[in-house]
Ligand SMILES: O=P(O)(O)OC[C@H]1O[C@](O)(COP(=O)(O)O)[C@@H](O)[C@@H]1O
Ligand SMILES: [Mg+2]
């Protein structure tokens with residue numbers, strides 16, 4: 001019986017490694033894979049391990065941290081810190097970026113940005129959550145101090161991005177710019193196996209994902225898009241179905257497989273919306289574009305935005321090209 005390819009085998013077989021030096025991507029993804037298994041283990045027993053509920057502190061975004069936010073953050077940091085090829089890390093749960101031991105990392109080419117636990121509001125109610133990661137090659141010369149500019153790069157400069165989704169099965173989905181590929185965790189063997197090679201969005205979907213409870217704050221172009229998807233038009237297969245679970249990773253994953261569009265507009269939670277450009281929008285945009293989808297801030301390619309600070313937010317419209325184009329059209333009618 002033909003067995004599935006493991007993540008490590010896939011990287012080697014498909015020359016997915018970074019073009020700079022063989023083995024660096026494998027090493028990086030193996031650290032992320034290990035941390036993902038550890039977080040997965042904790043999530044699966046959250047109800048028993050007393051890691052439900054709030055950690056009692058707020059993060060830099062003023063959001064009350066869940067215990068699992070903090071635990072996941074610590075697990076990813078402890079696993080990534082000791083990799084010789086990573087010189088620094090930024091996280092949703094840390095105010096500033098972390099520099100890993102400079103002496104040991106003289107040849108560390110990469111910085112990693114993470115949302116260690118995405119979908120925090122769902123942890124205590126057993127709904128799918130995830131982890132999101134984004135990888136850049138540092139800009140500062142080797143041997144010099146890591147700087148904020150190493151992290152404040154546009155999404156187009158990412159060398160790798162991906163997510164773990166802790167759902168009915170645990171998966172790791174990643175890209176290095178040669179397609180978006182999904183690996184499913186087999187807990188009996190303890191490995192991730194290739195289950196979704198070359199994931200692709202359909203050209204158009206019939207699902208929209210948005211928290212309509214924020215309708216009053218939406219730009220009028222988005223209100224018009226929602227009205228449009230809800231109109232009866234049998235020829236165009238409207239109305240769409242509404243699917244929104246409060247975990248971006250889960251909504252994104254479903255829409256990429258079945259077709260659909262995810263919206264988190266400006267004007268909700270902040271003038272630029274809720275989702276963070278560096279460790280939520282950009283990695284998901286890289287994956288979406290590699291899967292034949294589109295990701296916009298409503299006016300242009302979100303990965304071309306030049307970040308100014310670590311935790312800045314951005315409006316986020318991501319999914320099937322046809323529907324993202326339609327959203328941009330409605331928004332641009334308003335200007
Ligand atoms: O509750 P809202 O405002 O609809 O926001 C839900 C969104 O917030 C998030 O939970 C934000 O991510 P975090 O959980 O990492 O803070 C997304 O996963 C999700 O899509
Ligand atoms: Mg998140």
Ligand SMILES: [Mg+2]
Nearest residue numbers: 092115117118
């Ligand atoms: Mg988070």
